[in-house]
Amino acid sequence: MAKFFKKTAAVAMAGMLTLAMLSTAAGCAKEAPVYDEFADSRVLNIGAWVGPPSNETTQERYDEIAESGLNFIIDIYSGAVEQKLNYSQQAGIKYIMNGIYFPTYEGLAEYMDHPALMGIIGRDEPGVSAFEELAAKKESFKALYPDKLFFVNLLPSYATEAQLGTKFYTDYVRMYAETVAPELYVFDGYSLLKSSTGATSIESGMLFNLETVAMEAQEQGKPYWAFLQTMGYGGDRRNVTEADIRFQYYTYLSYGYSGLLHFCYWTPGGAEFPESVYAMIERDGSRTPTYDAVKNVNAEILNFDHVLLSYEWTGTMTVLGENELMCKAFQRLSSPLKEHEAIERATASENAIIGTFKDGEYNGFMAVNFTDPALEKTNHIEIKFRDAKKALVYVDGQPQTVNLKGGVYSADLDPGEGRFIIPL
Numbered sequence: 001m002a003k004f005f006k007k008t009a010a011v012a013m014a015g016m017l018t019l020a021m022l023s024t025a026a027g028c029a030k031e032a033p034v035y036d037e038f039a040d041s042r043v044l045n046i047g048a049w050v051g052p053p054s055n056e057t058t059q060e061r062y063d064e065i066a067e068s069g070l071n072f073i074i075d076i077y078s079g080a081v082e083q084k085l086n087y088s089q090q091a092g093i094k095y096i097m098n099g100i101y102f103p104t105y106e107g108l109a110e111y112m113d114h115p116a117l118m119g120i121i122g123r124d125e126p127g128v129s130a131f132e133e134l135a136a137k138k139e140s141f142k143a144l145y146p147d148k149l150f151f152v153n154l155l156p157s158y159a160t161e162a163q164l165g166t167k168f169y170t171d172y173v174r175m176y177a178e179t180v181a182p183e184l185y186v187f188d189g190y191s192l193l194k195s196s197t198g199a200t201s202i203e204s205g206m207l208f209n210l211e212t213v214a215m216e217a218q219e220q221g222k223p224y225w226a227f228l229q230t231m232g233y234g235g236d237r238r239n240v241t242e243a244d245i246r247f248q249y250y251t252y253l254s255y256g257y258s259g260l261l262h263f264c265y266w267t268p269g270g271a272e273f274p275e276s277v278y279a280m281i282e283r284d285g286s287r288t289p290t291y292d293a294v295k296n297v298n299a300e301i302l303n304f305d306h307v308l309l310s311y312e313w314t315g316t317m318t319v320l321g322e323n324e325l326m327c328k329a330f331q332r333l334s335s336p337l338k339e340h341e342a343i344e345r346a347t348a349s350e351n352a353i354i355g356t357f358k359d360g361e362y363n364g365f366m367a368v369n370f371t372d373p374a375l376e377k378t379n380h381i382e383i384k385f386r387d388a389k390k391a392l393v394y395v396d397g398q399p400q401t402v403n404l405k406g407g408v409y410s411a412d413l414d415p416g417e418g419r420f421i422i423p424l
Helices: 009-017 059-067 081-091 106-112 128-144 169-180 206-220 242-253 289-301
Strands: 045-049 072-074 094-098 117-124 149-153 185-188 192-194 200-202 224-229 259-263 312-319 343-348 352-359 362-369 379-385 390-395 398-403 408-413 418-423
Touching: 059 081, 081 094, 081 106, 106 117, 106 128, 117 128, 128 149, 128 169, 149 185, 169 206, 185 206, 185 259, 206 224, 206 242, 206 312, 224 242, 242 259, 242 289, 242 362, 242 418, 312 343, 343 352, 352 379, 362 379, 362 408, 390 408, 408 418
Parallel strands: 045 072, 045 259, 072 094, 094 117, 117 149, 185 224, 224 259
Antiparallel strands: 192 200, 312 352, 343 379, 352 362, 362 418, 379 408, 390 398, 390 418
């Protein structure tokens, strides 16, 4: 997929500075790869569900979306589409319009040439029984508008058998691939839980869901995105902190996802969303703490997204914490990476995951503190690399050149933290 976000000159310059060549004195380390030329072209897709409602459709509101670091918005409301497209273009973001209720797509032609239009919502959370009709609608739309996105988001792995239309989630995703043949895979999964007593946890199928969709999309040679939780809902999903946002970003990125979507941008109404829950923007239009949390994490990730997106995902390793006997999320995985030729060993004081990536002669590793951020656990990790003297490490989105004593990289990862490591 093309990347639709135009970075500021300051961010682009930061990206250039992060990729300075490392010293190769005495032949101890190879040079670091340089990705400066991709700073504006390889950009993570970061969007959100629920744009401003009709009474808040102003240029200022669309500028506010861009200010947060989002580069596209998915609009569930109908009406004033041309106006919203113009506001999006002026703000430098893309716009996905709601096309679910259009019986045919010929009437959308007046919008399709607008430079801000990314595509339409084709369907939200279809079950297997809807796949054949969905495939026909996709073909109809793409025949008319081949360069626009027909956006469909799949159900998560914790959906019921009745919702999915099949017993196994892997079958659901495979049937979607075979029947609909999508241009892009997207699912929504909200994994930050709280109980009636206030206890918090991570939904046990979080990694299984990421793995299942990523592996199917890779097999089909298609990009893949996912929704993440940006607000509480349903009684068992909690409002989020900045550490929660960061945790979801780095976990998704460790599976090679090239698009992150927030649920939600503007807080929706309805019985499912009581007054105690909120998204990035409140119902009255005020910013919530989540807005600043998302803005901060977006700025961090967009400093080095062009580096990460230069690599191909090759699998994700799990590392059981030294005091842990089991991890339900790890146990549910079907194909975790057991070993990597560049890693002699990896240990962690708490549960961790390590996404593995490849770009030519270079390996990249995304190490993530895979503990519930609400528990506020720091995670000490150690990775012993084979034949590496140094590493280029992205910490809080910024580069650090690190000498590796005995090939070992060690770090204390804060709650929600991830680090991208390029051994040299």
